[in-house]
Amino acid sequence: MAIPYFPGCTLSTKANGYDRSGRAVAQALGLEFQELDEWQCCGATFPLATDNAMALIAPTRLLRQAQEAGGQVTTLCAVCFHVLRRTQNFLQGHPDALERINWFTEEPYLGNVRVTHFLELLRDQLTWENLRAKVAQPLKGLRVAPYYGCLLLRPQSEICLDDPDDPHILHDCLAALGCEVITFPYQSECCGSYLAVNKPEVPQQLAQDILASAQRHGAQAIVTACPLCQYNLDYPQQSVSGWALKPLPVLYFTQLMAVALGLPGEVWGMEEHIVDPLPLFAPYGATVA
């Protein structure tokens, strides 16, 4: 049964590798994605001002589009997930705000859509044991550090995905693929997010700390669920010198899944990465060609 899927603006373009690998993995696991017929950008931030109803219009409209598609929606982008989950949570607790937004959009949203992140579907619907059973190429000995970032976990009371101080959902996913999972202290430290736009020195410093910590703990690669985290950790590695660390590939969890499930190279989506991850997989006989 196809699951309504919202790719978001970034996965449809700049982070296309995440989308491609995610769809292929979902299909291979019997959790096939059905992209929403109509969608628009979620807005990339959940409005923190109590009187900002305008910023809720786009995500509410998305929830309505999911309502039309069957009543649930899943996403890969941690930012889209965060916005949709918190919007749904807010609308359920503030029926007056929902009424006002519905009056404005003239497209009534009833307030009952279930928002999930793909990791939740893997954990709860497929289960890690079933994932492990489907792995064609266990990545034994590959030391991977899951990097959770911020929006997948916080605020705990609204997101309810995992323990924000001791998360393990990505750990479990990677362990099911056969990887040696590395826990490192910077696993949920912010990458700097949108500060990349006008204060790029801040994400650069944060990236240095995060990557250095992962390397000190023996990681060969970092795995993430957010296209902005991927960019903030991967992109600066090309131009910053004197970091005293070796280049560390930054992958989406779906890309590692695609390799482990034995899916063909064209769905791995690794062409745009600054630090080339392909050499990691050669020892397993897994190549793009």
Added chain:
Amino acid sequence: MRTKLSLQTVRGEFVNRIETISGQSLLACNQCGKCSAGCPVAFSMDILPNQVIRMAQLGMEDVLQAQTIWTCAACLTCVSRCPKGIDLPRVMEALRQIYMERFGNVLDADQIAPEQAAEMPQLAIIGGFRKYSV
């Protein structure tokens, strides 16, 4: 530098506005500092997050001139740590909104170089405009 504190400023219009927009009770903060201790971008700030709340509590409008409110990345670590459950990201957002209402937007489309816009995930640019413009 002389700082004037009075009942007019501590329970005045400015504080009222911050509390309305953020939905937070500023006086709930007892200055424990856990927010500042956990803030990943504190190294880059001119005043610390707990100092921002302190200035806001005292109705000190100079807090609007701090770089801190623009360096906040809304990572939500502070709100996870606060033992009083104060949503500091919402207070930061309120301060940004008040600043922009008075002084205009902080980010202009012209400030983003085309090469940068071409490489960066668009969600970063959208997020930037959401935070730095009204």
